[in-house]
Amino acid sequence: MKYDFKMIEQKWQKKWETEKLYKVTEDSSKPKYYCLEMFPYPSGKLHMGHVRNYSIGDVVARYKKMAGYNVLHPMGWDAFGLPAENAAILHKLHPSKWTRENISNMRDQLKQLGLSYDWDREITTCEPDYYKWTQWFFLKLYERGLAYRKRSMVNWCPSCATVLANEQVKEGRCDRCSAEIEKKELEQWFFKITNYADRLLQDLKKLPGWPEKVKLMQENWIGRSEGVELSFTAEKTKDEIAVFTTRPDTIYGVSYLVLAPEHPLVEKLSKGTRQEQAVKDFKKKMQKLNEITRTSTETEKEGLFIGAYAINPINKERIPIWTANYVLMDYGSGAVMGVPAHDQRDFEFAKKYGLDIKVVISPKDRSINSQNMTQAYEDNGFLINSDKFNGLDNEKAIKVIGDYMEKAKIGNVKVNYKLRDWLISRQRYWGAPIPIIYCEKCGIVPIPEEDLPVMLPSDIEFNPKGTSPLLYCDEFLKTKCPNCGGPAKRETDTMDTFMCSSWYFYRYTDPKNTKQPFSEDKVNYWMPVDQYIGGVEHAILHLMYSRFFNKVLKDAGLVKTDEPFKNLLTQGMVLKDGLKMSKSVGNVVSPEEIIEKYGADTARVFILFAAPPDKDLEWSDKGVEGAYRFLQRVWRLVEQLDDKRSDNNGKPCEEVDREVRRVTHKTIKKVTEDIEERFNFNTAISAIMEMVNVLYASIDKNISKVVKTEALENLLILLSPFAPHITEELWERIGKTQSIHLMPWPEYDEEVLIEDEIEIVIQVNGKVRSRINVQRNIGKQDMEQMALSDDKVKDFLKDMKIVKTIVIPGKLVNIVAK
RNA sequence: GCGGGCAUGGCGGAACUGGCAGACGCGCUAGACUUAGGAUCUAGUGGAUUCUUCCGUGGAGGUUCAAAUCCUCUUGCCCGCACCA
Numbered sequence: 001m002k003y004d005f006k007m008i009e010q011k012w013q014k015k016w017e018t019e020k021l022y023k024v025t026e027d028s029s030k031p032k033y034y035c036l037e038m039f040p041y042p043s044g045k046l047h048m049g050h051v052r053n054y055s056i057g058d059v060v061a062r063y064k065k066m067a068g069y070n071v072l073h074p075m076g077w078d079a080f081g082l083p084a085e086n087a088a089i090l091h092k093l094h095p096s097k098w099t100r101e102n103i104s105n106m107r108d109q110l111k112q113l114g115l116s117y118d119w120d121r122e123i124t125t126c127e128p129d130y131y132k133w134t135q136w137f138f139l140k141l142y143e144r145g146l147a148y149r150k151r152s153m154v155n156w157c158p159s160c161a162t163v164l165a166n167e168q169v170k171e172g173r174c175d176r177c178s179a180e181i182e183k184k185e186l187e188q189w190f191f192k193i194t195n196y197a198d199r200l201l202q203d204l205k206k207l208p209g210w211p212e213k214v215k216l217m218q219e220n221w222i223g224r225s226e227g228v229e230l231s232f233t234a235e236k237t238k239d240e241i242a243v244f245t246t247r248p249d250t251i252y253g254v255s256y257l258v259l260a261p262e263h264p265l266v267e268k269l270s271k272g273t274r275q276e277q278a279v280k281d282f283k284k285k286m287q288k289l290n291e292i293t294r295t296s297t298e299t300e301k302e303g304l305f306i307g308a309y310a311i312n313p314i315n316k317e318r319i320p321i322w323t324a325n326y327v328l329m330d331y332g333s334g335a336v337m338g339v340p341a342h343d344q345r346d347f348e349f350a351k352k353y354g355l356d357i358k359v360v361i362s363p364k365d366r367s368i369n370s371q372n373m374t375q376a377y378e379d380n381g382f383l384i385n386s387d388k389f390n391g392l393d394n395e396k397a398i399k400v401i402g403d404y405m406e407k408a409k410i411g412n413v414k415v416n417y418k419l420r421d422w423l424i425s426r427q428r429y430w431g432a433p434i435p436i437i438y439c440e441k442c443g444i445v446p447i448p449e450e451d452l453p454v455m456l457p458s459d460i461e462f463n464p465k466g467t468s469p470l471l472y473c474d475e476f477l478k479t480k481c482p483n484c485g486g487p488a489k490r491e492t493d494t495m496d497t498f499m500c501s502s503w504y505f506y507r508y509t510d511p512k513n514t515k516q517p518f519s520e521d522k523v524n525y526w527m528p529v530d531q532y533i534g535g536v537e538h539a540i541l542h543l544m545y546s547r548f549f550n551k552v553l554k555d556a557g558l559v560k561t562d563e564p565f566k567n568l569l570t571q572g573m574v575l576k577d578g579l580k581m582s583k584s585v586g587n588v589v590s591p592e593e594i595i596e597k598y599g600a601d602t603a604r605v606f607i608l609f610a611a612p613p614d615k616d617l618e619w620s621d622k623g624v625e626g627a628y629r630f631l632q633r634v635w636r637l638v639e640q641l642d643d644k645r646s647d648n649n650g651k652p653c654e655e656v657d658r659e660v661r662r663v664t665h666k667t668i669k670k671v672t673e674d675i676e677e678r679f680n681f682n683t684a685i686s687a688i689m690e691m692v693n694v695l696y697a698s699i700d701k702n703i704s705k706v707v708k709t710e711a712l713e714n715l716l717i718l719l720s721p722f723a724p725h726i727t728e729e730l731w732e733r734i735g736k737t738q739s740i741h742l743m744p745w746p747e748y749d750e751e752v753l754i755e756d757e758i759e760i761v762i763q764v765n766g767k768v769r770s771r772i773n774v775q776r777n778i779g780k781q782d783m784e785q786m787a788l789s790d791d792k793v794k795d796f797l798k799d800m801k802i803v804k805t806i807v808i809p810g811k812l813v814n815i816v817a818k
Numbered sequence: 819g820c821g822g823g824c825a826u827g828g829c830g831g832a833a834c835u836g837g838c839a840g841a842c843g844c845g846c847u848a849g850a851c852u853u854a855g856g857a858u859c860u861a862g863u864g865g866a867u868u869c870u871u872c873c874g875u876g877g878a879g880g881u882u883c884a885a886a887u888c889c890u891c892u893u894g895c896c897c898g899c900a901c902c903a
Binding site for chain 1: 900
């Protein structure tokens with residue numbers, strides 16, 4: 001019979017679904033395993049990246065289940081977001097309708113892939129039974145002082161018509177639509193993620209199961225730096241100018257101060273000086289430039305004396321105050337001390353404007369002088385021109401001077417972070433409304449818990465004006481204050497969708513709970529996620545927000561885990577012709593087509609076989625055909641071997657039996673280790689292919705029934721996590737009544753692996769010259785003897801003198817000769 | 819500029835702690851079966867070659883009996899951050 005994948009896949013998908021084969025509940029008798037793949041945004045169609053992501057996860061889930069774990073493997077929808085709203089504007093379709101239709105399509109596609117999800121746990125973030133709890137968490141954060149409203153310069157995406165968090169801006173462009181980001185001063189809601197900066201950084205150490213790359217990216221993003229914040233005093237006005245520096249050891253080398261153009265003191269200090277007008281012009285000029293070009297490393301440093309002087313607190317020296325493009329208002333205190341001799345940026349600036357260069361750190365082996373320096377000296381050395389600190393090693397001086405400043409009350413040792421608070425307001429409709437009311441009398445009032453969810457009204461006018469459409473919906477906007485009953489208005493912004501995805505993995509543990517976001521028992525049983533799988537594009541965004549959430553929830557006593565995701569696998573991209581698949585390049589291969597033409601098992605096997613999961617994968621139509629051929633080969637092999645299982649004409653050949661048994665157990669070992677230790681599915685599949693090749697060669701040989709059966713059953717079981725349908729069908733055909741996916745994972749017998757004769761390599765001067773077969777337990781001396789008496793070796797050694805021989809038992813002999 | 823990754827046949831990729839480079843698959847070549855096959859099966863397939871060797875893991879050195887693997891330098895590509903004080 002032909003391998004009819006279409007019939008087979010449909011048959012089993014239906015059966016698995018009706019029998020609820022993948023339903024899971026808490027079970028204290030088994031170890032739990034939570035296998036999670038990043039849930040998709042329901043764009044309408046599955047792409048190859050999804051297929052890869054979910055195939056990888058499915059192998060892990062199925063394997064762990066067979067290995068005896070109680071496996072939670074859920075799926076859901078990250079369903080709030082801009083595309084739905086844009087589609088609504090474009091096609092006059094309501095976002096909720098658009099989203100639901102997409103979900104329905106994508107759910108069908110996922111089901112066609114034969115993934116082992118417990119669909120009873122499906123969650124959808126745009127449904128009120130979910131976003132009620134998203135709002136509830138907002139209130140929790142508000143209660144804990146972690147949600148606050150602040151007026152500040154924020155990132156504005158003109159194309160998405162909303163503000164964005166820092167993490168959502170890449171190289172000055174919107175992460176979603178690549179439009180250039182503008183700066184706007186607005187009052188917005190923030191989460192105090194900076195309160196957790198240090199824990200987010202420190203706890204990365206608790207994540208040995210995460211890729212180094214991702215941890216490093218988070219580390220850099222958090223950007224911790226230790227230093228001193230000290231104040232200079234403005235000469236005339238006596239204003240304190242706070243300056244952050246990581247190099248207090250160079251304090252005697254300060255020859256000027258630079259304030260960011262937006263620094264409030266710039267205007268104040270220049271007032272009434274001859275520079276006043278010039279400063280105003282400079283500021284205007286800076287404002288016109290966008291953030292990216294102004295702060296780019298390539299942009300030339302540009303600055304202006306503001307007409308005022310400051311006093312260096314350590315030596316009372318009078319130094320000029322400047323403003324310049326290269327100082328950023330939103331890092332540190334928005335002001336820096338200029339030390340041209342020991343900072344390259346300051347050096348360039350000082351050279352350009354003829355400012356003093358004072359050497360205060362001297363290298364140990366030579367001396368430098370400010371006259372002929374061509375660049376700043378940023379390396380270590382000892383202090384000079386630094387009063388009582390002269391001669392000190394500068395690395396020590398950092399601490400010594402820091403302590404001195406604290407004692408003298410001119411500065412504080414301080415830690416600065418690059419990380420900023422998470423801006424969560426969005427001026428868009430399709431998101432969870434922020435559960436806040438503004439009362440004329442009481443001010444900001446959180447919505448009482450019992451009034452949740454704040455329902456998103458469905459009858460709404462879409463027209464992106466840069467304000468939320470909710471603002472024009474009176475029945476939503478106008479409300480009563482829960483405190484005083486007086487007239488009040490609702491917050492009309494919605495929450496960043498990353499808020500919805502920061503807690504969805506808890507909800508899977510208890511998806512239908514109407515009283516709580518999740519019950520304590522269930523969340524404690526399942527969390528943390530044992531294996532999380534998804535794209536590296538979330539290395540900072542989703543993964544850091546979720547870690548932050550977890551820590552807040554832990555502090556609130558809602559969960560017990562320190563970290564939500566114990567192990568993380570970031571899968572590589574799916575490429576075609578070396579490029580990422582994308583509509584604009586026109587190199588997209590649709591999963592639908594592939595499933596239609598070859599079936600889901602083929603698609604899965606190809607994708608898992610073509611590259612290790614963490615590497616990029618080059619799509620190959622020929623490769624897909626290869627995977628298809630392989631499955632057909634398995635189909636024929638099982639048919640043929642099974643046919644011959646009963647008729648044992650002739651005595652079974654012991655040697656063939658042993659070989660078949662050996663390959664069976666060898667394959668069990670290899671596949672188990674490849675999945676378990678390294679997620680190397682490509683080599684696991686190649687081992688199964690090798691086994692199939694050996695079995696093929698033995699079809700016409702006399703194998704005993706037991707050995708044949710053992711080989712066949714194990715072959716199907718080993719292949720079942722990769723190709724669940726064909727293996728299930730063949731399993732039934734060889735007479736099994738219980739699903740293959742409920743079988744225990746096989747164990748291998750070390751004894752069977754042992755070969756009586758092994759081949760060893762004989763090298764002369766490190767080059768292979770001969771191979772010989774020897775008994776497996778041969779001693780070192782015997783090996784050496786046999787090597788030396790080998791004809792080919794003798795031939796090679798004819799005119800040479802043996803210097804020494806190296807014997808690696810069971811592997812090789814290397815004869816060193818001259 | 820800083821941080822990280824990668825580089826192996828015609829192609830995707832193997833080679834775990836230094837010990838047979840190129841497993842497995844694709845492609846290619848030949849043969850078998852066949853009315854025919856772009857199906858299937860079998861065999862071969864890194865390069866050069868005086869058929870015996872030689873050369874081969876981006877490049878140049880080094881350590882070692884032995885290096886794709888370890889060290890130093892270097893080139894190219896990819897990713898993240900980017901005047902972070």
